[in-house]
Amino acid sequence: MDPILIVLAALVVLAVVGGIWLLAARRGGQPPRDLSAHEPTTPEDVLPAPPHGGEAEPTEPSQGAAPPEDGEQAPATATLEQPESIPGRMQRLRARLAGSGGFGRAILSVLSRGDLTEADWEEIEDTLLTSDLGLEITTGLMDGLRTQAKVLDTTDPAAVRAVLRTELLALVDPTMDRSLTLDRPEPASGWDAQADGAPAAAVLMVGVNGTGKTTTCGKLARVLVAQDRSVVMGAADTFRAAAAEQLTTWGERVGVEVVRSDKEGADPASVAYDAARAAAAQGRDVVLVDTAGRLQNKAGLMDELGKIKRVMEKIAPVGEVLLVLDATTGQNGMRQAQVFSEAVGITGVVLTKMDGTAKGGIVVTVQKELGVPVKLVGLGEGADDLAPFDPEAFVDALLA
Numbered sequence: 001m002d003p004i005l006i007v008l009a010a011l012v013v014l015a016v017v018g019g020i021w022l023l024a025a026r027r028g029g030q031p032p033r034d035l036s037a038h039e040p041t042t043p044e045d046v047l048p049a050p051p052h053g054g055e056a057e058p059t060e061p062s063q064g065a066a067p068p069e070d071g072e073q074a075p076a077t078a079t080l081e082q083p084e085s086i087p088g089r090m091q092r093l094r095a096r097l098a099g100s101g102g103f104g105r106a107i108l109s110v111l112s113r114g115d116l117t118e119a120d121w122e123e124i125e126d127t128l129l130t131s132d133l134g135l136e137i138t139t140g141l142m143d144g145l146r147t148q149a150k151v152l153d154t155t156d157p158a159a160v161r162a163v164l165r166t167e168l169l170a171l172v173d174p175t176m177d178r179s180l181t182l183d184r185p186e187p188a189s190g191w192d193a194q195a196d197g198a199p200a201a202a203v204l205m206v207g208v209n210g211t212g213k214t215t216t217c218g219k220l221a222r223v224l225v226a227q228d229r230s231v232v233m234g235a236a237d238t239f240r241a242a243a244a245e246q247l248t249t250w251g252e253r254v255g256v257e258v259v260r261s262d263k264e265g266a267d268p269a270s271v272a273y274d275a276a277r278a279a280a281a282q283g284r285d286v287v288l289v290d291t292a293g294r295l296q297n298k299a300g301l302m303d304e305l306g307k308i309k310r311v312m313e314k315i316a317p318v319g320e321v322l323l324v325l326d327a328t329t330g331q332n333g334m335r336q337a338q339v340f341s342e343a344v345g346i347t348g349v350v351l352t353k354m355d356g357t358a359k360g361g362i363v364v365t366v367q368k369e370l371g372v373p374v375k376l377v378g379l380g381e382g383a384d385d386l387a388p389f390d391p392e393a394f395v396d397a398l399l400a
């Protein structure tokens, strides 16, 4: 055969074999991934796998759910959380309060010794004094207990316990109105409700930083959602950037809109006004406004809170100003509370972190010193760990 033809045939064979090899290599290998290209993702790509490799659980009714951390984003979930019902949370919180052991437990252990000696009475007095009841209230309570013991002519523990319950309940004062003012208010004279919407009931949350204002706003939004009320929240704590983020996360979990400013250090009064205006425009029932507690001096605090309230009242009166107090700070917290109380009229107190103290006496002191009722209590970091304050349940839990 012609040598030229032989070379040509060899080249053709080589080209065919090479083509087949290349094709096989492309099929078997992974194509390079274009990281910049936007590829559609599935929920499995975004959400972590359910624990223990089982089926993903339906969104929990959030009983005892952990609250969002500062700045933490809400999980990408299509299902909104269902806040726990009010009766359900009352029952759970009652159990938790009883479990945390108030000062009542220490007193009951003295009472259980039988006929009370003078030393026993003194021990009871000491326990009351260390429970944040304060000297004046403790002295009054002790006088009442001793007098009743004399009148009844008994130091029988069961009888003294019954007297103690009655006296404590009287101190906590079940006659105080602890309901939140959530009726739709009359519009301010300059507000055109026809054109701009009927104003929503306004709740302002104030207090020192770290007491739990943002958390309480989020928890309260859940309580209101559980009661079928529509809510808008305003992130007027513009001092701490993460606070707006934290509130937004709370809102996303129950489908509540949060009005906020993108500018750090924005005017809190303007955010509060925008929230109240949005709530009216959307026909919402309640607007909840979170504020900052971090101000250098009392005058600055007065100015800021006063201004927030004033601008909101261009739309309608603010029905509730809730002072959020950390129950674990005791008498120290009381001094701070006085400053807030002077700066802006307080209509009620939220006592947070009651799960972290056995000093139930703070309830009595707060009410006496500020002249307003404790309306809500926080009993944990869980999303639904907020409940209306119930004096009878509280005293019974102390003496459980």
Ligand SMILES: Nc1nc2c(ncn2[C@@H]2O[C@H](COP(=O)(O)OP(=O)(O)OP(=O)(O)O)[C@@H](O)[C@H]2O)c(=O)[nH]1
Pocket: 067, 207, 208, 209, 210, 211, 212, 213, 214, 215, 216, 237, 240, 243, 291, 292, 293, 294, 352, 353, 354, 355, 356, 377, 378, 379, 380, 381, 385
């Ligand atoms: N154990 C317990 N912790 C709570 C309760 N309420 C709030 N906290 C926690 O207290 C911490 C502070 O809460 P925040 O809501 O950030 O406090 P804040 O008053 O808004 O703070 P600033 O925005 O800094 O003014 C968080 O870790 C909350 O989870 C409660 O009832 N019990």
